[in-house]
Amino acid sequence: MSTHDDKHLPARPAQDRPAQPERFENPGLPPHRPRRADLDPKAAKRAEMQVVALFTLSVIASIAFVVAYFAIDPQARAWVPGIGEMNGFHLALGLTMALSLLGIGVGAIHWAKTLMPDEEFVEERHPQASSQEDRLGAGQVLSHGWRSSQLNRRGAILGSAGGALGLFALPVVLPAIAGLGPAPRREQLFSTNWEAGRRLMIDPSGTPIRAADLTQGSVFHVMPDGFVGHAAIEEHGAEAVMHSRSKDPVILVRMNPAEIKSQKQREWGIDGIVAYSKVCTHVGCPVALYEQRTHHLLCPCHQSTFDMTDDCNVIFGPAKRPLPQLPITIDDEGYLVAADDFREPIGVSFWERERPGLLPGGNS
CATH class of the missing domain: 1.20.58 (Methane Monooxygenase Hydroxylase; Chain G, domain 1)
Known part of the structure; x- marks a missing residue:
């Protein structure tokens, strides 16, 4: 039995140590x-x-x-x-x-x-590089097997x-x-419920918006008229309203027209009032965070950031395309209405994105 003092004993000479076996004998296998x-x-x-x-x-x-x-x-x-x-x-x-x-x-x-x-058999270990004779033997073993x-x-x-x-x-x-x-229908990919003359309604109250009532820096989350509130469910059904909420949400902002860099952005807006899709072009999360000082829109899911003064182009994050802009105008009563549907598909990228019959000035 070893003791605490064994570590102080001198090491035994190599010739006195027991010899290590070069190989272990095959214990054998039971008879087949x-x-x-x-x-x-x-x-x-x-x-x-x-x-x-x-x-x-x-x-x-x-x-x-x-x-x-x-x-x-x-x-x-x-x-x-x-x-x-x-x-x-x-x-x-x-x-x-x-x-x-x-x-x-x-x-x-x-x-x-x-x-x-x-039948069990034991194969002796050998160097990694086999001889030609061993390779032929292996082929014979496989053939026999x-x-x-x-x-x-x-x-x-x-x-x-x-x-x-x-x-x-x-x-x-x-x-x-x-x-x-079922595969998505073409109208689901290329169109929304926005159309010329449809009013922009505050979500979720369903209140129409007068352009004259918007002050600089105002921000509203809007839906198309007829697809917000309890009346929308009674008119279109719960499934249609749910589908509308996946593709129709829009963020409406009023900025200083002098800060807007894009000519198209001015033409599709009203005196600095612009509307953009809230569906992120990365994976479809709602882009709902607006920073008034920088006019940046932020997607909270993966931090894609869009510049509202420059066609909502991507300035940070994984998104690869700008947010589509909704053309807007004013009706006879002074309320904000859509001038047309989005002129490009909203949301994440997919194949065959080109939409037939784009309106003049639309971006594809």
């Missing part, structure tokens, strides 16, 4: 026990048919998943003993996907346990396994694709 399928061709054939049956079960379950996905009402109800009532659509998808995966898993295990080679696995003579297993693995992708991929919902 042949399986029934190794000795009896009939047993091997039964195991093969069982593996094929399991893979076929997976194929049938994957097809049943696809059929259930389209044939069963998502709101259907089912009663399960011991559980009670539950969603029948989810139950059918869960059972078919489970059977599909179960057939692949159990079939692969049964295949490995009964038909694949199970392929022949001994009998895969070249059991085409049914290969075919059923390929079908099971290939079709099992359907329960995984189909919900991901079909669950995205």
Whole structure:
């Protein structure tokens, strides 16, 4: 037993230390026990048919998943003993996907346990760069393994396994694709509810805005007339109003006309009053923070910053495009109204952004 004073003892000479073995002897492997399928061709054939049956079960379950996905009402109800009532659509998808995966898993295990080679061998470690003789030997081992696995003579297993693995992708991929919902219609991407003559209404009060009442530095968040307040839900429905709030919000600001740098910005505004989409061109967050001293608009999500004195061009952050400007004018009663819809798509970038029939002076 070592003591606290052992560290003060002198080290033993190298010749007195026990010799380290250059290698460990192979302890050996237990004797190989042949399986029934190794000795009896009939047993091997039964195991093969069982593996094929399991893979076929997976194929049938994957097809049943696809059929259930389209044939069963998502709101259907089912009663399960011991559980009670539950969603029948989810139950059918869960059972078919489970059977599909179960057939692949159990079939692969049964295949490995009964038909694949199970003899163990020990390979001595050798330098990383193998000799040509060793490489040829490795090729012979692989060739022997392929022949001994009998895969070249059991085409049914290969075919059923390929079908099971290939079709099992359907329960995984189909919900991901079909669950995205319908593709957006062209009018959803290229137009909003703003149109010529539609009044700008303060959100959420729904009050119209007189141009003469706006003082320099005034800021309002506005929505199109008819799409703000409880009356909008009764007239258009909750879904239409919700969709309107995803693309119609506008921020209205009155600045000193002398500080506006863009000629187009002046033409599309009224005496320094300008209106811009609140939907950030990065990922669609609401751009709602206005700094009066610098006339900067800030997106709170990722800090994209837009200069309101210069066509709302991006001066900081990940956004790549300026905020679209809403052309505005004044109606006969002095209220601010839209002169037209936005002349470019609002929000985040997407392919085919060019909109047919842009009005003269519109930016694309």
